[in-house]
Amino acid sequence: MSVEQWGVHELTYSGPSDGNPFADVSLRVAYRYRNRVVTVDGFYDGDGVYRARFMPDRVGRWEYVTSSSAVELDGHRGSFECVPPGPGNHGPVGVHGAHHFAYADGTRYDCIGTTCYHWTYESKEIQELTLASLRSAPFDKVRMCLLPTEGMRPERLPFVGTTPGEVDVEAYDPAFFRHFESRVADLLSLGIQADLILFHPYDRGVWGFDRMKPAEDEAFLRYVVARLAAYRNVWWSLSNEYDFNREKTIADWDRLLQLVQRFDPYQRLRSIHNGTKMYEVFTPYDFSKPWITHQSVQHWDGAEVAAWRSCPKPVVIDEIGYEGNAGRRWGNLTADEMVHRFWQGMTLGGYVGHGESFVDRETRAWISVGGRLYGESPERIAFLREVMAGLPRLSDGDVDPDRCVLHYLGDRQPSSVELDLPDGPPYRFEVIDTVALTITPLPTSYTGTCRIPLPARPYLALRGTR
């Protein structure tokens, strides 16, 4: 049996099904490659079936041995061959330099995600439509929730039971997870990261998932990590708008983040997302804490990226406002305004995520359910992605100013702009129209302090190369 590098090796055993196997039975598997040992948690998958999943990160022979509180599951041994990755498999994404990302094989990852919070809870039809939409969209990450909101009444939950007040938070629904994992795998096959939102404040005690006991939170996280961490496209977002949950303190979030850090053998990307007073005060989580890998920000102003980069972790504005026609401020940006914010944030060395919230179309708002995209921004974001991908980079991932400068000029309409370029050979310039999606060379080259004439339209960028 062989598994490709960064693929999933899965073990299956039969074991006890009496009592609460989720809580009563422990299963651990130690994987060994030469002198390197990685230990993973197994998990109960219902009907007396236990599984363990593992992502090998080295090509060659791996051996394993199980240990368990149940005799039937203890002491199983075996081995498999890890073979080189297939086409399109670049491994998991990790942090590169201070402010960027790369796949494990060194390929640059330009984090331009989108959000479909509960797309896996929708009808099969809508889920397939979402995947079809994502296939032709420019997004490489999807933010998505495990837990339902207060208003949803889904057929299956991560926990056992479907009636508010009657859910057993100490037992999990394997069928829910098998489905959820298949959607994570679908995203993987599209080359899309699954930024899994583990908690959120939109429960308000209806399900009680926002106010479980510390031991329940811990067991839930352990189970989720055991099932999902082996998928190389998984990221952990401990909570959406964590500060809107009044049942938990910063110390609680610190603890939960550290639990995921401890459970996860692969150290998948890990952050937490603020919500506070988006249009007034910005009080994010302290991203300098060691268990945070990147800054997952909600803020409307892409220009703030420059300040946030003083923390040496990638800046990802996962919510910058959504294109759409919702009644709420966060959900009725024009495409012009939305893409303007993208260009601001991305050209300053940050990453920006998309969302769409048209509330009166055939499928409901993309940010909630997925479905179909109606906005004008995805095409413009695809263009932005191409421009960003074509920039020469330093080894730390920042744009190399000796070879290229990229200035986004914003929503004003100056007839010229003064730039302070590095001295030396002149740069050849192009005017990038971020709305018309055109790139037009300028006749003159420039270096040092210079004034460059412009067509006096809003939403332009200047790219200079030498």
Added chain:
Amino acid sequence: MSVEQWGVHELTYSGPSDGNPFADVSLRVAYRYRNRVVTVDGFYDGDGVYRARFMPDRVGRWEYVTSSSAVELDGHRGSFECVPPGPGNHGPVGVHGAHHFAYADGTRYDCIGTTCYHWTYESKEIQELTLASLRSAPFDKVRMCLLPTEGMRPERLPFVGTTPGEVDVEAYDPAFFRHFESRVADLLSLGIQADLILFHPYDRGVWGFDRMKPAEDEAFLRYVVARLAAYRNVWWSLSNEYDFNREKTIADWDRLLQLVQRFDPYQRLRSIHNGTKMYEVFTPYDFSKPWITHQSVQHWDGAEVAAWRSCPKPVVIDEIGYEGNAGRRWGNLTADEMVHRFWQGMTLGGYVGHGESFVDRETRAWISVGGRLYGESPERIAFLREVMAGLPRLSDGDVDPDRCVLHYLGDRQPSSVELDLPDGPPYRFEVIDTVALTITPLPTSYTGTCRIPLPARPYLALRGTR
């Protein structure tokens, strides 16, 4: 001899021309209407000629008597008949209620001004062009400077001399003032207020007008008020961007404002205009001081009007940014953004001023020199003015919510909006498109808390009437 109400009565006498008559000779004229006495300063107009100007505010017989340090000017007596105002003469503008303006005859004044700082310094041709532009523009006030900037080398100054370093700030150039006054009178004949900027920080010591001695400032202000206060369209703006002048303290500005308050027999509208860090911190002058009649604000955000109205004086955002294509942030707004800011400020019960800064057209930037208007905003501002003029008002000048509500919906594109309307009879609504300049009735009426469908475009307003 007769003068119409709120017109100008002028007296002319011959007197001493030796020494420095501006400083050496005092001339005062006491005007009496029944038991009411108004005393004005006269002024030296060169070549041994002295004048005094007076604006009568009551219809009927006025008597006067002069007093002077010079025998030739002392003890002259006379009278004139003040007759009812002619067509279009509504008197001077004053504060109405806490936050609005009205002419002396009770006609509402909707303060929508523009800025042409140095238009009176330009060639005769350009000045005539400016007046022609203003004739067909929707503006009822012009901000304009008495003093030149550091870079200008005009043929005439308010003071004697035209070479930096060789100007006598204790003597004035009557020819300069006669010309300047004729332009103030030209504005008056167009029904436009002249918001006279008495000092500004764009001198940087080149002329030294930004750092005159206290006695020189006082004499200058006294002379300016003596010459100009009688024109009923005059307002006093003590300084533009006063906080950029490091030679003067707040105490200095307090004193200068109080001097104008003391010299001006008509108590013309009086304010001072901030400049500090327009895009960062807003630190205006304390407009609650008793010598301030209205808030003359520089700020880019019309939405702040709501907060500033906590000070019970009219809010006039004289600089909110300019439509144009200048290189500087303040001067390259699109028409969309500029007019958006107007609607924000005006619908919140403030007033907003226009400016235009196209730097590459036949005439230079309107805000500096006047000339021709190139932007798209004046037409939209004319439409806004019409809408504002048609609103039913309470006696304090605010819109009467029992008869009409006006909500500007901003630069977003919601497909509906929730309004909290006063209970009672329903309002008939119209959608106002502030860009297309259309007003479209909605089929349904609304009252109380309601959700109103919208065409999901930016820059709309809703007007409800009952």
